[in-house]
Amino acid sequence: MPTKTQLHLAKVFLKIFLRDRQSIFFSLFFPVIFMSVFSFANNGSQDPITIGVVDNSSNTLSQGFIESLNANPVFDVSLDNETALRSRLIEGDMTLVLILPDEFVEQAGGTELNLIVDAAQVQQLGLIVPLLEQTLISIEREFRNIEPMFSLAIEDVEARSQRYLDFLLPGLLAFTLMQLSIAGSGFNIEEYRRKGILKRLFVTPIKPKDFITSIVIARLVICLIQMSVLMAIAVFFLEVSIVGNFISLYLLIILGTVIFLCLGFCLGSIAKTQQAVMAVGNIVIFPQIFLSGVFYPIESMPALIQPIARVLPLSFIATGLREIANSGATLLEIIPSLIGIAVWFVIGFLLATRLFVWKEVAN
Amino acid sequence: MSIIEVKNLAKKYPLPDDSSKTFYAVAGISFSIEAGEIYGILGPNGAGKTTTLEMLEGLIDIDEGSAFIDGIDVGSNPFEVKEIIGVQLQSNEYFDNLSLIELLTLFATLYDRSIDAINLLEKVQLVEKAQAKPANLSGGQKQRFSIACALANNPKVLFLDEPTTGLDPQAKRNLWDLVLQLNSNGMTVVLTTHNMEEAESLCQRIAIMDHGNVVAEDTPQNLILTHAPEPPMAPLHGNIEDVFLALTGHGLRD
Numbered sequence: 001m002p003t004k005t006q007l008h009l010a011k012v013f014l015k016i017f018l019r020d021r022q023s024i025f026f027s028l029f030f031p032v033i034f035m036s037v038f039s040f041a042n043n044g045s046q047d048p049i050t051i052g053v054v055d056n057s058s059n060t061l062s063q064g065f066i067e068s069l070n071a072n073p074v075f076d077v078s079l080d081n082e083t084a085l086r087s088r089l090i091e092g093d094m095t096l097v098l099i100l101p102d103e104f105v106e107q108a109g110g111t112e113l114n115l116i117v118d119a120a121q122v123q124q125l126g127l128i129v130p131l132l133e134q135t136l137i138s139i140e141r142e143f144r145n146i147e148p149m150f151s152l153a154i155e156d157v158e159a160r161s162q163r164y165l166d167f168l169l170p171g172l173l174a175f176t177l178m179q180l181s182i183a184g185s186g187f188n189i190e191e192y193r194r195k196g197i198l199k200r201l202f203v204t205p206i207k208p209k210d211f212i213t214s215i216v217i218a219r220l221v222i223c224l225i226q227m228s229v230l231m232a233i234a235v236f237f238l239e240v241s242i243v244g245n246f247i248s249l250y251l252l253i254i255l256g257t258v259i260f261l262c263l264g265f266c267l268g269s270i271a272k273t274q275q276a277v278m279a280v281g282n283i284v285i286f287p288q289i290f291l292s293g294v295f296y297p298i299e300s301m302p303a304l305i306q307p308i309a310r311v312l313p314l315s316f317i318a319t320g321l322r323e324i325a326n327s328g329a330t331l332l333e334i335i336p337s338l339i340g341i342a343v344w345f346v347i348g349f350l351l352a353t354r355l356f357v358w359k360e361v362a363n
Numbered sequence: 364m365s366i367i368e369v370k371n372l373a374k375k376y377p378l379p380d381d382s383s384k385t386f387y388a389v390a391g392i393s394f395s396i397e398a399g400e401i402y403g404i405l406g407p408n409g410a411g412k413t414t415t416l417e418m419l420e421g422l423i424d425i426d427e428g429s430a431f432i433d434g435i436d437v438g439s440n441p442f443e444v445k446e447i448i449g450v451q452l453q454s455n456e457y458f459d460n461l462s463l464i465e466l467l468t469l470f471a472t473l474y475d476r477s478i479d480a481i482n483l484l485e486k487v488q489l490v491e492k493a494q495a496k497p498a499n500l501s502g503g504q505k506q507r508f509s510i511a512c513a514l515a516n517n518p519k520v521l522f523l524d525e526p527t528t529g530l531d532p533q534a535k536r537n538l539w540d541l542v543l544q545l546n547s548n549g550m551t552v553v554l555t556t557h558n559m560e561e562a563e564s565l566c567q568r569i570a571i572m573d574h575g576n577v578v579a580e581d582t583p584q585n586l587i588l589t590h591a592p593e594p595p596m597a598p599l600h601g602n603i604e605d606v607f608l609a610l611t612g613h614g615l616r617d
Contacts, residue, residue, distance in 0.1 A: 012465070196454035
């Protein structure tokens, strides 16, 4: 149980944060603006995805197939020969090129369609390919005249089909949580040391444990409130859907906050000057923003980077939050993420307690 | 009865340009301070004044020797010592966005006490600034406020590190009055200063430090008697004509 002193100090840290209107504004500003931009971009009639189709068989089946593809508002189909379409793909006119084989007929082994993509567009691809597959399936079903029995299953797929915002929200939550936590421990400790506030505190009988506990309590409260505000804005104003259990979500948020607070304490202990804190802080923060699947799925990254990306602390938290929020996963179902989070918790805690030398920090 | 007992106290640091060698910031000093005294530590910059205070305050480790405050060993029980001392550091920045009242309440809580913050602000003449932020105080007000913070635990010993550096004469006198008033109620005060006038008029005893050693310690009066240079010879009167007249007489010639 936190002591009276710890609670009072936590309240003081909270008060300091609440009176710092600027940092509250900016910690909410970025994720909200980001989500809003994507919500407007998505709400209008969505730009169709331009795909080129090379029809090598030109039979009734392939023509019918192209017609159905054309009928789907998601796609803007242009027919041409392979060379012309390839060059348009390279120019960036086209997202992908679909090649229908010579023998485009119903056959037992299934027909293989060749998909040519531009690797530079790799991040969009992660979102498009499932969409394309989904459309192919529905086209196929229409073609084979499969009965409404299946239309139920298709409905199910549709209901869970993700908007980008649904995908984005858990990532942004994890990202904001990381920023708030690292700022709360690492950046603040450096500031308190630079100003001599830590030294002043250390001539009172306060124990390092009390100081750290109160920072952790204050930041947990701040993170839980900020995350709730973000989720409320996303759900009520931007119609983002969160299907999972909120208790599981909050549990992950708490764990994530503690991990990044620990890493922040390490940061505040290693880096002795303001510049150093900023530099080391950026080394910790920036790669994670781009590699941890905050803005686009890790699966769409180059295969070489994926294994590294997957073991970053932010990845585990973002992935865990996403599985709960988007797919309604239970804690049992996200055990791999939980294990990753537990490992990072142990690493962070050990490092922080090893590196955080109160006397050095205070001087 | 002495409330502070310092014996052979030393602090050493590795030399910046040759870490295999050490130099002593404080080189084994001894002194004792009586309860109810105002004790001044004087010395040029780098003499070891602040290092000595910081060892007594439990801020930095004692490398050699010992220090006892009110019978408590600072080296082994720093947290107990911190309960009974009040400290004003050279830098006095506080958390942003907190008012004086909130800061004083915070400091009292760190000692697990509750205080009448307004009463404390009255003592240092800052009541009308109760809701102000420290950043908006003048230099003298800031110093008085940091003394108020140091009083949050009603300490037995008050440590002041260069309390009047950078203050204008009015603020300086005002702070002296405050220190004298606290002392008249029985509080022991230990202060460092560059200001000779301050040492002479405020302190009952003075230690002069140089190169980590105490080079002299006594009452200001005795120090002046022992160490002040001889008064200069009375200046000569008259001129060479007087000499001439003295040698040759005043009688008129011719």
